[in-house]
Structures are given as structure tokens and as C-alpha cells.
Amino acid sequence: MDIQLSKADEEFRDTVREFLATELSPTVREATAQTPTVFVEPDIHNAWAAALNRRGWLAYQWPAEHGGTGWTPVQRYLFEKECALAGAPNLTVLGLKLLAPVIFTYGSEEQKAYYLPRILSGEDYWCQGFSEPGAGSDLASLKTRAVRDGDEYVINGSKIWTTHAHHANRMFALVRTDNSGRKQQGISFILIDMDTPGVAVRPIYTLAGDHEVNQVFLEDVRVPASNLVGEEGQGWEIAKFLLENERGGSCHAPKLLYDLSMVEKAAADEPDARGGVLADDPEWRRRVAELRLEVQSLDMIELKILADIANGRKPGPQTSLTKLLASQLRQKIDLLAVDLYGPAGLQLPAQRPLYGDNSSDPFISGGAQVASARYLNSRAWTIFGGTDEVQSTIIAKTVLGL
Known part of the structure; x- marks a missing residue:
């Protein structure tokens, strides 16, 4: 390479x-x-x-x-x-x-x-209607139903963990249009205007107190048949295509390296309770060095995938590997930030946003103010886009041949 x-x-x-x-x-x-x-x-x-x-x-x-x-x-x-x-x-x-x-x-x-x-x-701001109560990682078990009625589909069901549904004016969703065959064969991909009568959004607040995700209820929602993407029953194929794009095709390592460098930089100003600063503590430096090596290893994997794409090969199941590693490293870096700030890193202000003229004043620093909330919210990394368990299964089957 x-x-x-x-x-x-x-x-x-x-x-x-x-x-x-x-x-x-x-x-x-x-x-x-x-x-x-x-x-x-x-x-x-x-x-x-x-x-x-x-x-x-x-x-x-x-x-x-x-x-x-x-x-x-x-x-x-x-x-x-x-x-x-x-x-x-x-x-x-x-x-x-x-x-x-x-x-x-x-x-x-x-x-x-x-x-x-x-x-x-920017006229359209989209949300994704895939997960449902009881059908998160197992998308094939989704129950939201779309019944053809002339030139429209009538949709009933609900979606959950729908990121930014409270901001979106449109949603792309997986719906069940057929129950007669295998579960995967009866799924279709459709576009929904969020202003349509029968669409309701209920907020879900995270452990950190942030409103990022929602539950969306669909009750007799009428959608033009022209909003169907592809053919009826092609939704499973389209979903796999979309999830491959979600899990791969981007570089995670540079962002992780940047965030790690910000934590490392902040350590130069954090006292170590022994008259020095945390940046000079051997154990702290060891933790930072180990994380840096892990992120650099991910960087090399992403570069290898990049080389494959540049040579005309599809990313394939390797994207599950980068998703798995990036999610775990994201959580490790956010934990490192909490540990860096100690008690100051445990602050969890209820007011949002934490930026702008109307934000609350941070205790110690902006980095300390955001550390705990970021750590709690990053728990979602090993869930969204396919859980760690799903990614591990894909890697075992398609990469390792187990």
C-alpha cells in the first residue's frame, strides 16, 4: 500500500x-x-x-x-x-x-x-426511520406497515432513537409492505414528509440530559406512492447499501487523533496533586501513548480501505471493523477526558446549548464542562449503526470465515 x-x-x-x-x-x-x-x-x-x-x-x-x-x-x-x-x-x-x-x-x-x-x-433536513421498539439491531423484525391505497401508501407504526426528528422536515424510513415471505423480502424504502397529518414526535432525553433522539409515531400517515424509492420489497437491499455507507467510507482516525490531542494539551494545565502537572505523570503519559497507538492503527486500516476503493474495490465488510474500533476508541478518549478533569469533569449542566451568549459559565474550563456529557452520550457509539455485537458477527462471518 x-x-x-x-x-x-x-x-x-x-x-x-x-x-x-x-x-x-x-x-x-x-x-x-x-x-x-x-x-x-x-x-x-x-x-x-x-x-x-x-x-x-x-x-x-x-x-x-x-x-x-x-x-x-x-x-x-x-x-x-x-x-x-x-x-x-x-x-x-x-x-x-x-x-x-x-x-x-x-x-x-x-x-x-x-x-x-x-x-x-439545506431546504430539507432529514432523519432516519429504521429502528423500532423491539426491532433495533434486528431490522428484519420491523413492524411499521405501509398498505397501498390507490396512489398512496397508508403507514402505521413507530420508529425509535430517531436522531434529530424534532428538527427534520423529512424522514426516510423502512416499512413493511408484504408479510407473505421471508421477513427481509417484505421491506420497502419510503420518504415521508414530517408535516404530514398523523406524524408525531416525542422527545427522548439521554443520560446527559441532551435531546438528540426521539420516538416517531405514524398513525394513518398518507404518503404518495411516488415517494417509494426503488421497488416494493427492495428495502432490505437498499438498507444494506445505506448501512455500508454509514459504517464506512469516512475516516474516523483523524477526528479521534484531534480529540486526543485536545485532551493531551489540556493535561499540561491540570495539577497532578503532587506539585506538578498531569501531562508529566508517567501513568498518564502511558495511557495517552497507548490510545494514540490504537488510533494510529485504525488510521492504517482506514488507509488500506482507501487504497482498495482507489483501486476500484468496494469497502465491503471491512467497514464493520472500522466502525467497531472507532466506537470503542471514541469511548476510551471520552473516558480519558473525564479522568483528566477529576471532580470538575463530573459537572452536568442542564442548560443547552453549552455554547453561545446564553450558555452557562463553565466550572474550571469548557473542556471540563462538556466532558461528562460527552462521555455519557458516547455510550451510543457502540449501539448506533449496528451494535458492537452485530459488527463482530459480520467480521466473524465475512472476514474470518467462521
Whole structure:
């Protein structure tokens, strides 16, 4: 695997760095640093997405023929890496990374022409209706029913752990359109306007007190049949395609390295109760070094997958490996931050957001204020996008052949 950058790639990287230096505002960077949830709030996302869209870089993962940049896999990697190392917010993936590839791969020409531009403009903010009570990791057991009635589907059921449903104006969902065969064969993929009569959103508050996820109730919700993506019964195939994009195709390691470096930097100002600072404590340095080596190992795995993609091979089940490792490392780094700040890291202010003029004043520092909430919220990493157990099973079957 050759990981040396070409001259053209070095020039591209430098262009990205210049853009970040001028367009990534201190306000957005600070808000990102003080966000404890997995996804940033829409105000942060929208501000950063608008800046990228003005430059023509928002759809950096899309093919050029569908309005994307047409960048090579190496350029996409470099872009994500430089954004992570600069402290830029993660773009909310639901529309850009998850739905858009489904639309331009399985959608009709009318769906492509209507929905893709609205994702880029920010007119549509999407949520994902996959998990249900009793059907989380086992998506094939979903019970939300869609019955064809003329030119419409009538949908009844509920979705749970629906991220940002309280902000979204649209949802893409898996629904059951047939019960006659295997469970996977009767699932379809459909688009739902959240303003449709019969759609209700109930908040779910996390252990940290954040409102990021919800339960969505669908009662006699009428959706145009033209909102079906692909064919009836093709939902399971589309869901697997979407989840492969969710679990892979992005680089986790640079963001993890950035967050680890922020913890390491803060340790230089934290007393060790022996007259020194924690950054000089041998045991602390050992923990940081071990984590850094683990993240660097993940970085090499992601680069190997990148090399495969650059050579025309699909990411495949290796994405489960990166998802598994990244989730566990995310939690380890967040635990390290809590340990760094000691009692100050246990503060859990109820007020949100933790940034902006109306935020509460932190005790000790902003890093200490956000540490506990971030740690609690990162418990979700080993659940969403497929639990650690699901990823381990996929790796055992498809990679190890067990």
C-alpha cells in the first residue's frame, strides 16, 4: 500500500487548509468543541454546510454527475482529515451521506432532480426511520406497515432513537409492505414528509440530559406512492447499501487523533496533586501513548480501505471493523477526558446549548464542562449503526470465515 501523496494531492491538501483557515469561523469551531452530542445542532451544521456549499464542496462524497465534487478517494480522505484536524464540525450525515447515495443509486429521475438539490441547499433536513421498539439491531423484525391505497401508501407504526426528528422536515424510513415471505423480502424504502397529518414526535432525553433522539409515531400517515424509492420489497437491499455507507467510507482516525490531542494539551494545565502537572505523570503519559497507538492503527486500516476503493474495490465488510474500533476508541478518549478533569469533569449542566451568549459559565474550563456529557452520550457509539455485537458477527462471518 503506497501512502505517499502525489504532488497534486499535496496541492489539494494545501488548498483545503487555506479554505479552513479563512472559512472555519472561531464561533463554529468553539460551538463544535462545546457540543457533547454525536451530531452537532442544526445551527452549527447549517452554518458550516453553507460555507462548504458556496465553495462547491458540500457534496464531496457524491459523483460529479449528481452535483458532487467528483473527488478521488484520496481527495475525500484528505478533506475529511484536514477538517477533523482543524476542529470543524462533522457534517450531519443523514441527508448528505446516507440518503443521497440511495437516491442517486436507486431513485427515479424525478426523485434525483427534486431531492438532491434540496439536500445541498439545506431546504430539507432529514432523519432516519429504521429502528423500532423491539426491532433495533434486528431490522428484519420491523413492524411499521405501509398498505397501498390507490396512489398512496397508508403507514402505521413507530420508529425509535430517531436522531434529530424534532428538527427534520423529512424522514426516510423502512416499512413493511408484504408479510407473505421471508421477513427481509417484505421491506420497502419510503420518504415521508414530517408535516404530514398523523406524524408525531416525542422527545427522548439521554443520560446527559441532551435531546438528540426521539420516538416517531405514524398513525394513518398518507404518503404518495411516488415517494417509494426503488421497488416494493427492495428495502432490505437498499438498507444494506445505506448501512455500508454509514459504517464506512469516512475516516474516523483523524477526528479521534484531534480529540486526543485536545485532551493531551489540556493535561499540561491540570495539577497532578503532587506539585506538578498531569501531562508529566508517567501513568498518564502511558495511557495517552497507548490510545494514540490504537488510533494510529485504525488510521492504517482506514488507509488500506482507501487504497482498495482507489483501486476500484468496494469497502465491503471491512467497514464493520472500522466502525467497531472507532466506537470503542471514541469511548476510551471520552473516558480519558473525564479522568483528566477529576471532580470538575463530573459537572452536568442542564442548560443547552453549552455554547453561545446564553450558555452557562463553565466550572474550571469548557473542556471540563462538556466532558461528562460527552462521555455519557458516547455510550451510543457502540449501539448506533449496528451494535458492537452485530459488527463482530459480520467480521466473524465475512472476514474470518467462521
